[in-house]
Amino acid sequence: MNRPDLLARLESARAAREQAGLLRRARVCDALGARRIVRGRALVDFCGNDYLGLAGHRDLVAALSRTAAAEGVGTGAAHLVSGHRDEHAALEEELAEWTGRERALLFSTGVMANLGAMQALLGAGAMPVPGRASALCVQDRLNHASLIDGAQLAGAELRRYPHADAEGAARQLDARSELPAMVATDGVFSMDGDVAPLPALAAVCRARGALLYVDDAHGLGVLGAQGAGSVSAAGLGTADVPVLMGTLGKALGCAGAFIAGDAAVIEGIAQFARTYVYTTAMPAALAAATRAALRLVRFDREGRREKLAANIARFRTGAAHLGLPLMPSATPIQPLPMGTATAAVAAAAALEDAGFLVVAIRPPTVPQGGARLRITLSAQHTPDRIDALLDALARLPRPAESAVV
Ligand code: PMP
DSSP states (O other), X not given: OOOOOHHHHHHHHHXXXXXXXXXXXXXXXXXXXXXXXXXXXXXXXOSOSOTTSOTTOHHXXXXXXXXXHHHOSOOOSBIIIIIOOHHHHHHHHHHHXXXXXXXXXXXXXXXXXXXXXXXXXXXXXXXXXXXXXXXXXXXXXXXXXXXXXXXXXXXXXXXXXXXXXXXXXXXXXXXXXXXXXXXEEXXXXXXXXXXXXXXHHXXXXXXXXXXXXXXXTTTTTTSSGGGOOHHHHTTOOTTTOSEEEEESSSTTSSOOEEEEEOHHHHHHHHHHOHHHHTSBOOOHHHHHHHHXXXXXXXXXXXOHHHHHHHHHHXXXXXXXXXXXXXXXXXXXXXXXXXXXXXXXXXXXXXXXXXXXXXXEEOTTTSOXXXXXXXXXXXXXXXXXHHHHHHHHHHTSOOOOGGGOO
């Protein structure tokens, strides 16, 4: 039989990626406060998403250890079996209150939250039927991969609109007006750092009977009063954004995710999201640590959001003095376009030599020609570390103008 070989196909795809210089590898990066130890050297981390510097906070560590000592580590079962504990229930209530919604549902990761919630919302539990779209899902071109995957998993017709273009979203909705529809967007774009045009998207959805789904992985904790995120900062509520997704592994310094909305919507998701129903509940100790993080984030007695804002302003002002072509972003994500993947990798290596951990983001994570240094700021950075990073950036060779798309 002449059947093509799956492993051979995988290997040739991997080899092609290697040849294009686009292989990605995990490095061991041990934590040491705001620094990482890489190959025995301490580097200042300017690439993580611990925006408020909470991952190593004593309150989180204490809550985690206390709960693990009392309850053990693993929950041993899914939420709907016997894995749901007091800490999960309390965290869900607190997340709902924080985001101004009736109910929140915990997931083990943000990727799983998006896959599961989209599958439930777009497919209502039915298996996808080839050739028959379950719904229309209209997405920003720069949305996170898990939103794209979620729509495909649900058997929806996926249409994408130009980045941050609400009119483009409207045109895509109008193209298939007979299908039930969702518009899904990142609240803060993970690789560009800009904020979605949420009021305009809400108006487009309202006029066309479409559901607006916002993934606020990078907005929660950072934007809005009490860090309640990009939706709250835009003055929008549940009527405008019925489904809000948030992650717990970024500004909250933990791991996991949640979907928040009206109780009936969340109940439907709990019934049909396979990544909720069929997976082991996150450790209760992690839920306890997240509750401690949430208290710090909401009430912010240590002024972390203010420090973060000051750090962002310092970095942007310094970069402007140096003539660095940063992308327009007011959030902790401050990308510096490099054009080619080779230029981005060389710049990241030069920064590592200078003592900074900044990662080159290359296609396919970003579009062709859009390779960049994704520099991220945290409340934990001191002004002199930011100035030192700026000095190192000033010494990088500038990418040719034509190479930057
Ligand atoms: N959505 C967005 C916008 C993200 O940036 C990420 C993290 N890369 C996720 C979802 C996935 O979250 P998690 O890391 O918790 O799976």
